[in-house]
Amino acid sequence: MSMEAKTIERSERNIQNVGFIEKIKPHAELIAAVLSGVLIAAGWLMDKYNLEAQSIIAYLLAFVIGGFAKAKEGIEATFENKELNVEMLMVFAAVGSAIIGYWSEGAILIFIFALSGALETYTMNKSHKEISSLMELQPEEALLVTNGADRRVDVSELQIGDHILIKPGERVPSDGIIIKGNTNIDEAAITGESLPVSKGNQAEVFAGTVNITGAITVEVTKMSTDTLFHKIIKLVQSAQSEKSPSQLFIERFEGTYVKVVLAVVFLMFFIPHFLLGWSWHESFYRAMILLVVASPCALVASIMPATLSAISNGAKHGILVKGGVHLENLSHLEAIAFDKTGTLTKGKPEVTEILAKEGLNQENLLWKVASIEKHSNHPLAQAIVKYAKLHLEKELFHPDRLEDVAGWGIMAEIKGEQWKIGKADFVGKEAAEAFAGGKAKNLASEGNTLVYVQINGELSGMIALKDVVRSESKMAIEQLKKHGIHTVMITGDNEKTARVLAAESHVDQYFAECLPEEKVEHVKTLKTKYKTVAMVGDGINDAPALAIANIGIAMGEGTDVALETADIVLMKNDLPRIAEAINLSKRMNKIIKQNVVFSISVIMLLIASNFFQVLDLPYGVIGHEGSTILVILNSLRLLRS
Known part of the structure; x- marks a missing residue:
């Protein structure tokens, strides 16, 4: 084999080795824990056959392999924070057990501690998998079309x-x-x-x-760095790094607690010997057990895995939460304010009714009106054209003449007929109010905007349009009311329209004719009356109110400003997902409470059992570390839909 071929073969082998290392890296802690368990089993067998030296070597290897990751983590954190932590308590307990000759118990402690650490890492990896799977969905290349020809380019070049x-x-x-x-x-x-x-x-x-x-x-x-997809990844990443108030409290509590435990352990070396007549060996043994069982491992693991699991679950269902604090607060929600346009309503007008004068074909009227309006960019004109395309089989045509009258409407000529389409004043206010028996007044009172059609100087038709309430909005409001949450609509619309839409959407209260600064004032007022208030919106004008609310919720199809200001983003404009998020928050808080109560109860029970000399070190290890594993497994339930 030539030197060049050998070099290529060696390079390929190195690449394969690097690939293999990258694959097993996320599972390194679990592999170390399993290997530690195998060495403990080997040490126990050697001890049984009186191979004491070999047994101790096996246990020592179990100590080093199983405890390396956690010991390294604990030592680095101690130097960085200038404070002892749970990991250091475990190291002290394992070393203390070995000193008094309890090699197997110390090794088992390290093994179960390593196993619970691997399980916690699994939870973190499972949570981060949401980001990884998202990032894998981003194509690296695109087919760029230039002058009719296409070529592959990197997405970053677009x-x-x-x-x-x-x-x-x-x-x-x-x-x-x-x-x-x-x-x-x-x-x-x-x-x-x-x-x-x-x-x-x-x-x-x-x-x-x-x-x-x-x-x-x-x-x-x-640009590739500004896409909605890229923002989702950043949102999930920031959510996983932000800690909830409960988690921050536990972390502050941990440092003080560790110092107290070490002080009590030190006193236990001496006080029971002098006051209760325990032997020095028994005092040291009980102090080591106390060091194990009083460690708050389960308590520390009560919150973070649950929070990460809940955030991952939400991300999987299109509910992006920017941190545990917002998810935790969501279950305490007492009032929620909604912007109207694009949030409770579809945000675009839709045709609700078409009226034609007697003797005039309604379908033919719509066809000609849509053919004229397709040349206008006005939202009402576009809504009429969209409605016509959905309900007519005819193709729209080009009128003979068109003239846009800014602020009023549009004039056109079709085969000699003179058409005028627009507001009441454009076609004659008195005729408009009297048209179809005065039905215009009733339609307007229901929140409709009216477009009138005049042909050859005679009022011939009327089209009613309205920004309709989403069907899912009513469902969402009802779900929130079941949670006992006060619902409010805040809109810039006039009083009449706001009243109609509030009734249709079933909200408890509404505020009409609001400018952006007035929306902020209304949210502030709600905050004085209710403990926790959320604001839901999608536009730039909603951003200040989203920021001032306890929880800002943005619709995913909204503006970038609203997305960046909000604490929670609904990736689909689907309001019932707010109730889903509240249920997820309540599940998370319930599981956290279960974890905290369970972990404290186990610690107290184990400490009492140790003091009454009925608890041996192996059972103390199993009870303490077993509770940590159970707490993490309980948190993983939140990953399920």
């Missing part, structure tokens, strides 16, 4: 305005707008919704989602 081709089965590499083609998109990675969404011309697509059926050309609207 610029705003670039055109990219996305074929069926491929993931969308960047946020953008479809400029050519129709398809179905699987948005589960973004919204948590499993059903594909139909997308056509001018529809928005997001990085990380999957193009299922047709080839589409997309115009890039955001």
Whole structure:
């Protein structure tokens, strides 16, 4: 074999070795714990056959292999924080057991401690897996279209305005707008919704989602670092690093508790010997057991695994929580305020009723009105066109003449007929109010905006449009009321419209004609009356109110400002997920309480048993470390849907 071939073979072998090491790295603690257990079993067998020296060597190896990770972690944390911790208590207890000749008990302590540590690491890895799986969904390359030709480029090279081709089965590499083609998109990675969404011309697509059926050309609207997908990853990462108030309290408590335990252990070396007549050996033995059983391992593990599991569960279902503190607070929610447009309502007007004068075909009227309105960018005009395309089989046509009258409406000519479409004053206010027996007044009182149609100087039709309440909004409000939460709608709409929409959405209270600063004042007022208040919104004008609320909740389809200001983000505009998040918060707090009560009870029971000399070191080790494992397993239940 040539020197070059040997070099290549050696390089390939090194790459394989590095790959193997990377694969087993996340499982290193578990492997060390298992190996420690095997060595303990070997030491026990050697001891049984009177191979004492070999037995001690096996136990010593079990100490080193099983305890290395936790001892290293404890020593580094002690030097960094200038304070003793739980890991150091375990090291002292294991070394103390070996000093008095209890090699097997000390090794078992290290083994179970290593096992509980591996389980805690598993919980952390399981939580981080949500980020890893998300990051894997981000394509590394995109098919850039330039002058009709396409070429593969790195996603980081894409610029705003670039055109990219996305074929069926491929993931969308960047946020953008479809400029050519129709398809179905699987948005589960973004919204948590499993059903594909139909997308056509001018529809928005997001990085990380999957193009299922047709080839589409997309115009890039955001840099790779600014995509919604990238923001989701940052949100989950920040959530996992932010600690809840309960976790911070436990960590502050841990340092003081460790010092107290060490002081009591030191006193136990002497006081029982002089006051109770225990032998020096018994006093030292009981002090070592106390060192083991009084350690707050289970208590320390009561909160963080539960919080991480709950945050991961939420992320999996499209509920992104920016930290344990917000999830913890959610279960204490007493009032919740909703922005109207785009939150309780769809945010876009929809046609609710069409009226035509007697003798005029309603379908034909809609066809001609939509053909005129398709040349306008006004939201009401676009809503009429959308409605016509859904309900008519005819293709829209081009009128003979068009004139846009800013602020009033539009004029057109169709085969010699003179058409005027717009507000009441544009076509004649008196005629508009009298049209169809004065029905305009009733429709307006129900929150409708009215568009009038005049043909050759005669009022011939009327179209009512309204920003309708989402069907799921009513369900969400009812769910929140079952939790005893006071619901409020805050809107910039007039009093009449606000009253109608508040009744339709079933909220308890509403505030109308609110500017952004007035929304903030209303939230502040709610905070004086209720302990914990949430604000739900999606627009730039909602950002100040989201920031001032105890918990800000943003809709995922909202503006970037709202997403960045909020504490919780619903990746799909699905309000019932707020109730899901509250249920998740209550489950998390319940499990944390179970963990805390259980761990404290076990510690107290073990300390009392040790003081009355009925607890041996092996049982103390099993009771203490077993409780830690049970607490972590209990927290893992939150990963289930």
